[in-house]
Amino acid sequence: MMTKIYGYARISRKEQSIDRQIRNITAACPDVHIVQEAYSGRTMQRPEWDKLFSRVNEGDTIIFDSVSRMSRSADDGVQTYFQLMDRGVSLVFLKEPYINTATYIEASQQSIQSTGNEIADIYVEATNKVIKLLAEKQIVKAFEQAEKEVSDLRQRTREGIETARLNGKQIGQKTGNKLHIKKKGPAIEMIRRYSRDFEGNLNDIETMKLVELSRNTYYKYKKELLADYVQVSS
Numbered sequence: 001m002m003t004k005i006y007g008y009a010r011i012s013r014k015e016q017s018i019d020r021q022i023r024n025i026t027a028a029c030p031d032v033h034i035v036q037e038a039y040s041g042r043t044m045q046r047p048e049w050d051k052l053f054s055r056v057n058e059g060d061t062i063i064f065d066s067v068s069r070m071s072r073s074a075d076d077g078v079q080t081y082f083q084l085m086d087r088g089v090s091l092v093f094l095k096e097p098y099i100n101t102a103t104y105i106e107a108s109q110q111s112i113q114s115t116g117n118e119i120a121d122i123y124v125e126a127t128n129k130v131i132k133l134l135a136e137k138q139i140v141k142a143f144e145q146a147e148k149e150v151s152d153l154r155q156r157t158r159e160g161i162e163t164a165r166l167n168g169k170q171i172g173q174k175t176g177n178k179l180h181i182k183k184k185g186p187a188i189e190m191i192r193r194y195s196r197d198f199e200g201n202l203n204d205i206e207t208m209k210l211v212e213l214s215r216n217t218y219y220k221y222k223k224e225l226l227a228d229y230v231q232v233s234s
Contacts, residue, residue, distance in 0.1 A: 003059035006052060007032040010069045013199055014038045021065040024094055029063060040196070041072035044080055053080075058088030066095040067142045077143035099139045187211050188221045198225065 007025035011018045018036055025032055037048035056062065062084070064070050070093075071077030084091060084101075091101045194200035195207045202210065208218045 003061070004056075005029055005032045005061045005063065006056065007034045007063045008049065008052060008069060009034060009036040009065065010041060010046070010049075011038050012040050015199060021069065024065045025063050028092075028094055032063060041068060041070075043073070044071060044076045053084075056084070056087070056089045059090075061090040061092060063092045064094065067093050067099065067145075071143060072147055074140065074143040074147045077147075078140050081139060081143075093142075096142050099142045104136075104139060184221065187213060187217075188225055191218070191222055192225055195222070197222070 007022070007029065009018050009021035009025060011021075016038070018038075022034055022036065025034065035048050035052050037046060039046040039048075052062070067077065070091075071080060081091060081099075081101075085104070089101075093099055097103065190211045191207055192198045194202045194210055195204070196202055200207070204218070204222075208215065211218065213221070
């Protein structure tokens with residue numbers, strides 16, 4: 001069976017550009033088959049990723065521009081990493097080559113040979129475990145960093161919004177201009193701008209609080225906005 005090389009590129013929203021990732025992947029491997037999609041990295045249940053995960057076989061390779069393109073969740077990312085590695089699939093991260101599966105396997109195989117001495121072999125076995133644990137720690141750390149980047153971004157967004165609210169203005173307005181969001185148009189625009197279902201990073205509760213709408217009104221406006229997005233993309 002011929003092995004295949006795939007490149008996985010992901011953006012969170014359709015408004016973002018995926019070109020840079022594809023350019024980096026194809027520069028590393030011109031004959032790569034690109035799989036791309038616009039979907040949040042906080043979940044591994046993504047349509048195109050699910051197809052790729054089911055399709056790859058032993059000996060195949062998946063190339064990512066960075067670890068964050070695979071997963072923004074540390075637990076999910078680490079679990080999926082080892083699932084694929086155990087299936088014999090090679091993983092390549094262009095920006096974090098130190099956690100490529102080939103690097104991990106090489107580190108794990110750099111074991112000290114048995115000496116034949118029972119006491120010495122206890123030390124050898126412990127040393128080999130340490131080598132493997134250190135390699136695994138690097139993988140976990142990389143995925144944790146990807147998750148932290150999302151958390152930090154959301155925190156900075158919340159802090160910026162709160163600062164603007166305390167100053168009595170909307171982000172981008174001049175100081176002193178009061179925030180008026182009771183009208184439908186501006187409210188929908190703020191939902192589009194700040195909700196993570198569209199162009200922002202806030203969940204429904206955070207967005208609802210920012211826009212200062214009742215629950216029913218918020219979801220009514222969000223439903224209308226979702227309908228507009230479906231029409232635009234269809």
